Amino acid sequence: MKKSWKDLKVAIYYDWLNQWGGAERVLLDILSLFPQAQLFTLFCDPQNTPWFPKGIKIHSSFIKNPSPIFSPFYDIATESFDLTAYDLVIATTTNVGHSLLTSPESLFVCYYHNFNRHLYQNQNKYLSLLLGLYQKIDHIYSRRPDYSFCNSETVQKRLSDTFDILAKVIYPGIDIQYFTPITSKQKNYFLIVNRLVPYKNIDYVIETFQTLPYTLKIVGVGRDLPRLKRQAYPFKNIELLGLVSNDSLRQLYQQSLGLISPQLEDFGLTSLEAQACGRPVIGFGLGGNSETVVDGKSGILYPHQSCSSLAQAIKLFFSSNIKSADCRQNSEKFSRSTFMLNFKKEILSLCQTKKIIS
Structure with a gap:
């Protein structure tokens, strides 16, 4: 029996609920489309997820610590x-969402922000044989979704090269009504807004600013925080601010000289938030930054993740x-409402094709 859109039984999967970042913002956008949905996740830490809406039922797995050493058990x-029992299953994932088991009658859609970077992008030579075997298994898992979407052309190419699947790009978006420019003069600092984890490569930015006459403000938390604090000490022009409120973040964007985006981004919502506030992005020129920043018009892209390359870009x-107006104009192509x-x-078209809605 066909159902209406609002009567669909919907399950949404997200890898783990223990932090806040761009992928979590996309999760909230998807949840807002399906208020009747239930959430499935490997791991949930309520203390670190005050942002998660009340009233949504959460199903957690037996995983008690989302450490990479437990990744063989994720699948x-x-x-x-x-x-x-679900008509529609949506996985929004950076790791193993494509490995879910669903009913043949249900529609299974996977939205990739990335896939297991520890398995493919950071290979350990001592584990190469084991990783090779697991990659073959992961290739089989990639066939489970009925349809695949992804957040960028960068991730689309990775999926094609790794799994030989063509995912449709649906760019995430930002709240362009909230993130807006101001007319007052900018202050003498650059900004980083990021999870503080090793692959974000914040250390070479800190090293670069140790010899520059500008302040660097870093917003974010993560397991790399203690190490980055040690690296920043005793340079008074480098400030680690931790988590800040949305209003404080907007003000930091608005008053900054610009945002530094040093990592190989899968997509990168923070660069768009900065541009929406009229501020340029100085970013590593591969990956998501090349899709969200117009080089020379809404920012400066540099070719190497090194102190010298970043210093030259600055x-x-x-x-x-x-111009502030050009930054703002570029960001408007990536609105939350458009996403x-x-x-x-x-999803509606796929449900109709699958004949699960009237």
Whole structure:
């Protein structure tokens, strides 16, 4: 029997609820499209997820610590979820969401922010044989979703190269009504907004600013925080602010000279938030930054993740003529409302094709 959109039984999977970042913002957008949904996750830490909406039922797995050393058990954990009663299953994932087991009658859609970076992007030569075997298994898992979406052309290419699947790009979006420019003069600091984890490569930015006459403000938390604090000490122009409120973050964007984005981004919502506030981005030129920043118009892209390359980009930034209005205009192509409209449109079409809604 066909159902209406609001009567669908919906399960949404997210790898773990223990932090706040761009992927979590996308999760909230997807949840807002399906208020009737239940949430499935490997691990949930309520103390670190005050942002999660009340009233949504959460199903957690037997995983008690989302450490990479437990990653061989992640697939077992996802397969332990009973999803047979659901009409629609949506995985929004950076890791193992594609390995869920669903009923043949249900529609299973996977939205990739990335896949297991520890398995493919940070290989350990001593574990190469084991990793090779697991990659073959992971390739089989990639066939489980009925349809695959992803957040960027960067991730789309990774999926094609790794799994030989063509995922449809649906760009995430930001709240362009909230993040807006101001007319007052900027202050003498650059900004980083990021999870403080090793692959974000914040250490070479700190090293670069140790010899520059500008302040660097770093917003975010993560397991790399103690090490980065030690690296920043005793340089008074480098400030680690931890987590800040949304209003404080907006003000930090608005008053900054610009945002530094030093990592190989999968997509990168923070660069768009900065641009929406009229501020340019100085970013590593591969990956998501190349899709969200217009080089020379809404920011400066640099070719190498090194102190010298970043320092040269900062020098070029001060001699450029990047306009606040151009930054804002570029960001408007990536609105939250556009993402939600496009995502719902695609899911609705697939549900109709699957004949699970009237």
